Amino acid sequence: MARTSETREPLIHLSKRSSIHPLKAWMIRLAAVALGLALCGLVAFLLIERLRANPGRIGEFYYTFIKGSFSTSRKIWKYLKNLSILLCIALALTPAFRMRFWNIGGEGQTLVGVLGCIAVAFYLGGKIPEWLLLILMLLAALVCGAAWGLIPALFKARWNTNETLFTLMMNYVATYLVAFFLEVWVTNGSGTLPKQKFGKLPTVGGQAYLLIILIVLALTVCLYIYLNYTKHGYEISVVGESVRTAQYVGINDKKVVIRTMLLSGALCGLAGYLIGAGLDQSITTESAGGQGFTAIMVSWLGKFNPAAMVLTAGLIQLLNQGAAQISQDFDVSGALPNVIVGIILFFIIGCEFFINYEVHFRGAKQKAGKEAVK
């Protein structure tokens, strides 16, 4: 009986953590970012010729991330503007996500928002007062976005269709709808709609982007309150956690799904309005620029908490602009900047695993066991 138990047990053993100290969780996240950055440096060193020729520029490489967003005041404003648009779409998706309604149609809902507001500007611009035009454009954007959110919600409520596939496909419908209208509106064959003369959001405080930033800031606060302190927000959480619980206490889950998707779609429409009336004054099939998908990540990383999403949107925007700066400064093109962003995001998302689970190694445990025996 003196034999010790044979160690044929698995090498790695995972167990779910029951709780984790917030400080420890943040340490894990920081370590993940540091590791991600280190790996980025290595990849960059191997793939960027200029860097390999002159390894001393590696410090410059890391500085580029900050430089991309903060080196000049113009860049800072641009950073804040891009952050705001991204955050706006992420905020729009969040009520649906809290309800476990996987709305990945933010791209399409935003795009039809742009389409709605540009259509109003195209047909009514100059014919009615500018203030009225802006209001009508806003309404059109909200209604279009809401409609794009409503359709999958109705199908979900009526026939229990899969919302992920449905909202995804609606994105393509939106893209081709825009292509169709461009055919109708642009008669010279160039395929690009010139900037509209009317229907531009006014400049506040002498800064072109300040109004957009303020609108999204206000939206963040409102949505935080809506989700955490109102009856609607509570109903969303209950339906998201368990439809059966909702039915048990008399919440009409279908009504909540439809109402919330109307809101989610309308807020995407608002983001479309900010793009259409606040920035572009025009529309292409790429007006949403993939931000509808990036926003999904912003919302997830922020754990569907609007306040935390300000940070995650900030981080992702920082990486995006840093990547653009790298391709400029180091004269690399193609997918490399995206690879670098991807590596860092991989580490950030992957580290959540280590926050939720604890990893035990066979060797480590044996040691602990022996100590216990002593």
Place this chain on the structure above:
Amino acid sequence: MEKQLALQLRGITKRFGNVLANSHVDLDVYRGEILAILGENGCGKTTLMNMIAGIYFPDEGQIFVDGREVVIRSPKDAFDHKIGMIHQHFKLVDLFTAAENIVLGTREEGRYSLKDVNARVTGIAHKYGFHIDPQKKIYDMSVSEKQTVEIIKVLYRGADILILDEPTAVLTPQEITRLFDVLRRMRADGKSIIIITHKLHEVLEVSDRVAILRRGEHIATVNTAETNESQLTELMVGKKVSLNIDRTLPDHPTPRLDVTHLDLHSAEGLHVLRDISFTANGGEILGIAGIAGSGQRELLEAIAGLQPQITGDIIFHNPKKDKPVTFFHKSMKRVKELGAQGMFHDKNMKPVSFDGMSAGAIKKWVESGDVLFKEDELIDLKAKTPLEIRQLGVRLSFVPEDRLGMGLVGSMGITDNMMLRSYRKGRAGFLDRKKPKELAEEIIHDLEVSTPGVNSPVRRLSGGNVQKVLVGREIAFTPKVLMAAYPVRGLDINSSYTIYNLLNKQKESGVAVIFVGEDLDVLLELCDRILVINSGAVTGIVDARTATKEEIGLMMTKTDRARKEDA
């Protein structure tokens, strides 16, 4: 003759995170004996057995089979050492026959012949007295038949040590007797049988020795012949517990809920409730007994407004006789209607008539409190949603079987869970967390809920505490009807008795309590009347003070044909 050791455990320890599931457990199992492992929920019984069966690997300790140390890393390893476990949740392929399931996963030399398998299965069944048709499909089988398949599956693989995890939980008294006969025959054949249970009388009936676990530790092993229920309980809980339910005679029971000709087809077209009629009285506990899945859940859900497809009537008697009419749950229109039907009288018993009165005058009169109900108000709950039922002023509380999936929201704290029933009240669109928080604190204090705080997710609480939170909330709304489905399932003895006492208190204060239970001993001890449900139909309503377990067991299992022959 010296008994031969079959299995020895030495110093077995298993941790899950910070939780110590088993701590230095030593256990001996002999050939030709039935060993019962007894302990409360969460004491580590199943974890310990899973380590023998190769589901978990122990952190520390050794396992010896026939005196030789073995390493069991997988169920296959366990079978190689002739150890087989019959799990609580059956692992069978529905579309396969019994024989196909039994042979599944075995690697035998030679040609696969289902005919041989059938013959061998029949042989095993014959040897131990099972009744089984090897060619029957699993989906056609009752729970007890499926269990038989699981046991034969283990025997087919040549197991000499059989572990049964709570095998009686899903069986009727008659089926339990039959299972125990089989187990005794296996014992006579020299097999070692380990049976996990928390039902004391079964332990005393079938086992040779009892090993008691408490909080992951092996407390004692006693010979069944030399022990009794109270000693076992004391060992299990760690202190003396009185196991008496204080049942009082119902005080003036009055009809509170009349269910007549209730019929329901499920979405899949199954006839789940068949022409059910009964009356639940205020001041009485009505038990509902039946094999799991006989329609108990659907019946309670139908009453709670969660099965809109029902036909028949569910009439709630609102005890309003001689109580003032209010606008609290009624619109002016409804009050006028009831007035026109002559439902009201005044303090001097003179009939009230609103004829020719203005709305303002009616309002004034009603609000003076001088308009009284002539009789109890009758409210039909059929085709009403849960929300409509509440808005009609029907105080119906429901403790569903699925606590975290239906009764509570697992990720929310106690405060937010209290709000589920009441969040609609108060300031326009915003939530008021003040009162729910007070209620949460009150329940934590009164029912001794152990929790880190009012906001920590209820999912993290133990089963007993989760149930206290749920029952506490449902009782807090001073119900007139309280329905509870399996309210003590998975609870330890102390928590179970807390729940029984709460139900009893509700009964004494005049509530009509409907209690769906699985343990017939408890039903007989706690309830005043017991309704027996069988395949969605009522097969009898008996007086719990005079009925016997066998009588109820028969009603639970009687087939349609037998019933017709009786009639």
